[in-house]
Amino acid sequence: MTRIAIALTPDFADWECALLMAVARAYLGVDVVTASPDGGVAASMGGLRVTPDLGYEGLDPASFDALVIPGGLSWESGTAPDFGPLARSFHLEGRVVGGICAAASALAATGLLDRVAHTGNSLASHREQAAYRGEAYYRDQPQAVSDGRVVTAPGNSPVSFAMEILKALDLWGPEAEAEIAAFAREHR
Numbered sequence: 001m002t003r004i005a006i007a008l009t010p011d012f013a014d015w016e017c018a019l020l021m022a023v024a025r026a027y028l029g030v031d032v033v034t035a036s037p038d039g040g041v042a043a044s045m046g047g048l049r050v051t052p053d054l055g056y057e058g059l060d061p062a063s064f065d066a067l068v069i070p071g072g073l074s075w076e077s078g079t080a081p082d083f084g085p086l087a088r089s090f091h092l093e094g095r096v097v098g099g100i101c102a103a104a105s106a107l108a109a110t111g112l113l114d115r116v117a118h119t120g121n122s123l124a125s126h127r128e129q130a131a132y133r134g135e136a137y138y139r140d141q142p143q144a145v146s147d148g149r150v151v152t153a154p155g156n157s158p159v160s161f162a163m164e165i166l167k168a169l170d171l172w173g174p175e176a177e178a179e180i181a182a183f184a185r186e187h188r
Contacts, residue, residue, distance in 0.1 A: 001029065001030070001031050002024075002028075002030045002031070002065050002066075002169055002171060003030070003031040003032075003033060003063065003064045003065055003066075004020075004021075004024055004030055004031070004032050004033070004064065004065065004066045004068055004165075004169075005033050005034075005035055005059050005064045005066065005067050005068065006021060006032060006033065006034045006035070006068050006069075006070070007035050007056065007059065007067060007068070007069045007083065007086070008034055008035065008036050008042040008044075008050060008052060008070070009036075009037070009042070009069075009070075009072050009074040009075075009079075009080050009081060010042060010043065010072070010073075010074045010079055011043065011044065011045050011072045011073035011074050011077070012042060012044050012045065012070045012071070012072035012074070013044065013045055013070050013071045013072045013100075013101055013102075013155060014044035014045065014046050014048045014070070015046075015158055016070040016071055016072075016100045016101055016155060016158050016161065017068060017070040017100075017158070018158070019158050019159060019162045019180070019183055020068065020158070020161065020162035020165055020166070023162060023166070023176060023179045023180060024166065024171070027175060027176070027179045028166075028171055028175065028176060030169075030171070033053045033054065033064070034050055034052040034053050035052050035053065035054050035055060035056050035058065035059055036050075036052040036055060036056070037055065037056055037081050038055050038056075039052055039054055039055030039058075040052075040055075044072070045072055045073055056081065056086065059086060059090075061089050061090045061092075061093035061095050062093065064090070064095060065095060065096060065169055066090075066095055066096035066097070066098065066165060066168070066169055067086065067087060067090040067095060067096070067097050067098070068096075068098040068099075068165060069083060069087075069097075069098065069099045069100075069103035069106065069107070070100055070101070070103060071099075071100055071101025071102035071103045071104070071121075071155050072101070072102060072103075073102075074102075075102035075103075075105065075106060076102065080102075080106060083103075083106050083107070083110065084109065084110040084111075087099075087106075087107060087110045087112055088110055088111070088112065091112055091149065091150065094149065095149065096149045096150075096151065096165065096168040096169055097112060097149065097150050097151070098150075098151035098152070098153075098161065098164075098165050098168075099120075099151075099152055099153075100144075100152070100153040100154070100155060100157070100158065100161045101120070101121055101153070101154065101155030102121065102125070102155070104118065104119065104120030104121065104126070104152040104153065104154070105120055105121065105125045105126050105128065105129060106129075107150070107152065108120070108125075108126040108129045108131075108132040108134065109129035109130075109131050109132060110131070111131060111133070112150055113126070113132065113134040113137065113138075113150065113152065114132070114133040114134040114137070115134065115137065115148070116134070116137060116147040116148040116150045117137050117139055117145050117147040118134060118137055118138060118139065118145050118147065118150065118152040119138065119139045119140070119141055119143075119144065119145045119152050119153060119154060120138075120152055120153070120154055121154045121155055122140075122154075123135065123138045123140065126138065142154060142156065142157055143157055143160040144157050144160040144161040144163065144164040145164070146164040146165075146167060146168050149168055151164045151165050151168055159180060159183060159184045159187060162180060163176075163180055166180075
């Protein structure tokens with residue numbers, strides 16, 4: 001069974017991972033596991049309180065097929081955890097790593113975006129990461145980008161982000177397409 005880990009932060013952007021989680025779990029039979037830094041309740045920007053399945057220490061790449069990090073206000077407030085070691089370990093194990101919104105810029109800080117096509121909220125937000133060297137691979141577009149098992153998206157693109165994560169996990173087929181299409185009709 002495919003397993004996706006959703007790494008939540010304080011004040012995470014709940015809409016950025018909700019569609020992926022719902023389609024993967026309810027329609028495709030994927031085991032979707034949520035984690036917070038210490039395994040405690042994580043509150044979203046909208047006040048949604050999630051009791052995670054585990055803490056970050058339980059996010060072993062050998063047990064998951066993907067690590068997905070939604071954005072949120074914790075990067076703006078400087079309280080976001082350092083995802084560098086975790087994201088790099090998933091990537092080294094050949095797992096899918098996804099970051100949307102501010103989490104895409106957090107991935108820029110890890111070096112994972114230095115040699116793969118990617119996007120995010122803006123190139124300027126990636127450039128704020130001192131370690132970022134992937135400017136030549138940045139794609140200024142409103143849809144998610146997937147390359148080398150790394151998926152990135154601006155915060156206004158949860159639909160294409162969900163699609164690209166599912167495609168990277170080889171879960172894209174008629175059922176996934178039909179479910180995503182139902183939520184994406186307004187964007188046609």
